[in-house]
Amino acid sequence: MNDFREHDGWLDAAVAERLLSGQDIAEADSRAADLTRLLTVAAKPLPVDSAREHAALAAFRQARDSPVGRGLRRRTFRSRPVKVLAGGIAAVFVLGGVAIAAQTGNLPLPFHPGAATSGPVPSTATVPGNHGAVAPHPSGTPSSSAATGSSHTPVPPAQPSLPAAVTSPAPAGQDVKGLCEKYVQATDRGQSLESRSGARLEQAAGGKSEVDAYCARLLGRAAAHGKSPASPTPPSSRPTGPPTPRR
């Protein structure tokens, strides 16, 4: 390592900096000349392969002439919040359904022992574990959640949509139950629901073919109140399936 100190004699920080930035150095030492030569040779431009240059130009033209491609990329980026929102809404229906079941006393509720009254109950208190990511702040007002959300998330649009979806699960749940009742009544009369309600119900159930089973479960549970209080799995596991996107 004494070599090192010897080198330090001429190669101090100032000289090194000049060498690195390609400036002339007033240095008579042959080692300075050698190092200079090495760096100069290293910095010589390597020959450009014309085939690769053409490929790069072609790529440039392609990127320039296909704003569609860029647009697509941007669109998929923007569509994500929409998907999240849709998922959130679907989840609200589903959770609402759970809330109904809970309200009617079919779910074991530590906080509401035997509570089976009317009026909106914060359904998020009964949310099954796998919705924890959405559920922990049911009381957060949209404004406060949105504010914190936008302040430290890289994709602001996605976050603020969540509180909005979370704050109104109970009414939506009531809706679904009501829709089911209407659906059952309509079916009994040999009719069908008007299309908007039908579509909402199908969305909550996870498909047209699922509506029968879904409503039967939802309303059946309510009817079977007191018979099987310790089986919360079906209402929670069944409805959470459909709205979960496959990818």
Added chain:
Amino acid sequence: MGKAEVRRRSRMDDGELGDAVAQARGGDEAAFGIVYREIHPMLLGYLRGLVGEDAEDIASEAWHDIVRDFGAFRGDGERFRGWAAVIARHRALDHLRRIRVRPRTSGFDERTKEPLTLQDTEGVALENLSTERALTLIAELPQEQAEAVLLRVVLGLNGPMAAKVLGKRPGAVRTASHRGLKYLSERLNGAGRNDE
């Protein structure tokens, strides 16, 4: 020996490069050609030091990313050099990770063997030193030093920009590049062999 001549190849003025970049971003193909011919040889040299023989392929991948993200770039010539270097560097590091997982004969392997042959010589013969050989010599430094020297010398970045590319403090990059020069100088004079 007289005064050491350092004058390296003439680089395009940063303002001029910045103008060409701006025109290319606006869709001017001729301007893009100018940018390419200015930047590509440097990127290639830098990549040569990082990934050896695969430099051309990695450079092509980097250009693909560059033209794709051109619209997102803002800045002058110096910034563009740095930006292009970051893209090329990411590609190179990805590549190195890939070949470490699934090793094959590549520049990376050749590079690690090279010092043996060099150490058998009396220092390094500078008379007919090729650019490839010079880059290999730099590449044999510890990676931190090698990258710092390559960015400064081959890509012609200033200290702060080189630090930005490497995501490190300027002081750390300066120290690394100075150390690298010292090792290179020792190497040229055959001092490395006597280093106990």
